[in-house]
Amino acid sequence: MNELQFKALLPYSLLATASIIVILLIAFRRNHFMIQVVGFLLMCGVIFALVQVRPLLPVAIPPLFQIDGFALLFTGLIIGSVAIVGLFSYIYFEAREENPKEYYILLFLSTLGSAILAISNHFVSFFLGLEILSVSLYGLIAYLRNRNHAVEAGMKYLVLAALTSAFLLFGMALVYMDTGTMSFPEIAQKLSAGGGSSVLFVMGMGFIVVAVGFKLALVPFHLWAADVYQGAPVPVTAFIATVSKIGVFAILLRFSLDVNLQNFPLAIDIFAIIAIASMIIGNLLALRQANLKRLLAYSSIAHLGYLLVAFLPGNMAGVEAAVFYLLAYSITLLSAFGIITMLSTRKKDADDVEIYRGLFWKKPLMALVLTIALLSLAGIPLTAGFIAKFYVLGAGIQSQLVLPVIVLVVTSVIGLYYYLRVISVMFAAPVPAEAWEKTVSPLFYNSTYIALVILALALVALGVFPGLVVEDIRTLLTVR
Amino acid sequence: MTINHYIFLSVALFCIGIVGVLTRRNAIVIFMSVELMLNAVNILLVAFSKMHYLAAKIINPATQAGIEGQLFVFFIMVVAAAEVSVGLAIIVMMYRNIHSVDVNFLNRLKH
Numbered sequence: 121m122n123e124l125q126f127k128a129l130l131p132y133s134l135l136a137t138a139s140i141i142v143i144l145l146i147a148f149r150r151n152h153f154m155i156q157v158v159g160f161l162l163m164c165g166v167i168f169a170l171v172q173v174r175p176l177l178p179v180a181i182p183p184l185f186q187i188d189g190f191a192l193l194f195t196g197l198i199i200g201s202v203a204i205v206g207l208f209s210y211i212y213f214e215a216r217e218e219n220p221k222e223y224y225i226l227l228f229l230s231t232l233g234s235a236i237l238a239i240s241n242h243f244v245s246f247f248l249g250l251e252i253l254s255v256s257l258y259g260l261i262a263y264l265r266n267r268n269h270a271v272e273a274g275m276k277y278l279v280l281a282a283l284t285s286a287f288l289l290f291g292m293a294l295v296y297m298d299t300g301t302m303s304f305p306e307i308a309q310k311l312s313a314g315g316g317s318s319v320l321f322v323m324g325m326g327f328i329v330v331a332v333g334f335k336l337a338l339v340p341f342h343l344w345a346a347d348v349y350q351g352a353p354v355p356v357t358a359f360i361a362t363v364s365k366i367g368v369f370a371i372l373l374r375f376s377l378d379v380n381l382q383n384f385p386l387a388i389d390i391f392a393i394i395a396i397a398s399m400i401i402g403n404l405l406a407l408r409q410a411n412l413k414r415l416l417a418y419s420s421i422a423h424l425g426y427l428l429v430a431f432l433p434g435n436m437a438g439v440e441a442a443v444f445y446l447l448a449y450s451i452t453l454l455s456a457f458g459i460i461t462m463l464s465t466r467k468k469d470a471d472d473v474e475i476y477r478g479l480f481w482k483k484p485l486m487a488l489v490l491t492i493a494l495l496s497l498a499g500i501p502l503t504a505g506f507i508a509k510f511y512v513l514g515a516g517i518q519s520q521l522v523l524p525v526i527v528l529v530v531t532s533v534i535g536l537y538y539y540l541r542v543i544s545v546m547f548a549a550p551v552p553a554e555a556w557e558k559t560v561s562p563l564f565y566n567s568t569y570i571a572l573v574i575l576a577l578a579l580v581a582l583g584v585f586p587g588l589v590v591e592d593i594r595t596l597l598t599v600r
Numbered sequence: 601m602t603i604n605h606y607i608f609l610s611v612a613l614f615c616i617g618i619v620g621v622l623t624r625r626n627a628i629v630i631f632m633s634v635e636l637m638l639n640a641v642n643i644l645l646v647a648f649s650k651m652h653y654l655a656a657k658i659i660n661p662a663t664q665a666g667i668e669g670q671l672f673v674f675f676i677m678v679v680a681a682a683e684v685s686v687g688l689a690i691i692v693m694m695y696r697n698i699h700s701v702d703v704n705f706l707n708r709l710k711h
């Protein structure tokens with residue numbers, strides 16, 4: 121490994137050191153406040169390193185990694201989301217009796233897994249990244265272990281994740297049999313040379329889809345989503361909804377762009393069917409949910425379906441749309457889960473929609489942030505969600521994907537119903553409820569509040585001036 | 601033995617693993633079944649690795665083709681061990697909470 125490659129890996133090595141630093145800090149002094157501050161600074165350091173690395177790109181680290189503009193974008197999204205999830209975690213875990221320190225080790229480890237997925241270029245790094253991500257997620261989901269729900273959610277995720285990673289490996293083995301190599305560019309070379317029968321490759325791809333579909337909670341593999349979202353601690357739910365999905369989507373996108381999946385119509389058809397099913401079933405299941413965490417779970421199934429519509433064309437317009445969609449989606453979900461975290465009390469997560477009755481009259485700013493987030497999820501104009509959906513639609517129409525585009529539009533209208541229902545509950549007349557519990561840490565409470573307001577403003581800003589980031593995304597994506 | 605024998609063995613083990621995961625109710629047996637599936641993949645990878653090596657050796661006797669498959673097996677073994685250690689910890693927590701390792705009792709998350 122030469123000096124340039126070493127420099128390019130700097131953000132990732134810093135991320136790997138972050139969890140070790142947290143372990144050492146815990147041994148040295150068990151102070152939640154200090155760990156939180158150091159963790160936040162480390163994440164800022166990783167983002168700074170990403171900015172420094174940018175002019176060096178693209179750098180290939182054969183055979184495992186490829187660091188380019190695409191990887192940088194996805195890593196930036198992942199780290200940004202983790203910094204905000206970390207901020208929520210303080211007020212959430214400080215209010216609970218369980219010891220929250222080791223939580224940050226797991227959080228940074230699974231971030232590392234997700235970031236590895238964004239740069240990996242080889243089946244080995246793909247598998248290792250995915251497993252680092254999911255093994256630490258088992259621990260994170262079941263972290264509040266004295267609550268029965270958390271262990272149940274962790275157990276469900278554990279069994280299904282282990283099962284699907286076996287499927288992933290079987291698929292990789294089939295692709296390996298077909299092509300005799302495991303690195304993406306070489307697989308692409310072998311496939312375009314027609315060196316093997318592509319039936320095996322498509323079969324292997326089918327097995328890989330099981331694992332990827334599970335992680336992204338796409339429809340035939342979505343059964344865990346609602347239970348795990350509900351049972352996991354709120355910051356961990358936000359983490360699953362954003363960081364783990366961004367990482368897995370990044371590797372799916374890179375793999376299919378590298379091997380040029382467009383040449384296999386059968387594989388593309390499978391993805392189209394999955395996308396359509398996710399959009400329809402996700403939205404229909406969300407209609408009757410009275411639990412906000414479960415509602416967001418079903419809505420995220422639908423959103424990943426929308427995202428797959430941008431994935432189907434397999435061209436640069438689609439990738440651009442997908443990156444913008446993920447940016448808008450993660451900001452939106454983080455602000456929604458942030459509000460849930462702030463309203464959660466020691467005894468109960470604020471996941472029942474009835475808790476939000478009349479929120480606007482009690483805490484107007486919070487209600488406004490959640491309203492903007494829900495409107496953005498629904499795709500109302502002047503929010504980032506609308507522009508994101510617009511780009512996805514544009515990419516789909518350009519490639520003549522008639523059916524997925526029609527389903528996208530129709531299901532978005534269905535989706536409007538349940539988002540508006542939550543909003544109308546917030547603006548209803550308040551019930552005389554018990555007094556809000558005093559917060560344990562005013563400093564972090566306020567900084568989370570400020571962060572949420574900034575996120576909501578960012579949603580509106582992106583919705584009005586999408587040009588702010590689209591140009592940057594486009595230039596970064598050309599660094600390949 | 602031809603490559604087909606290895607493929608049959610491995611597919612059979614993989615299917616036994618799937619059936620085990622789907623039908624068994626005991627969390628530990630489910631875990632054993634998942635391990636069986638992972639090891640089925642290991643057999644498959646080693647067999648394919650040898651197959652690619654033998655095919656490449658005819659052209660170039662000093663070839664390193666097929667080494668990736670064998671290396672991957674070691675990674676899978678390590679990851680499987682890590683997964684089981686975390687998994688068993690969660691199963692122990694489950695036993696403490698509900699005094700059983702039967703996954704049928706995991707049905708409280710619902711409305």
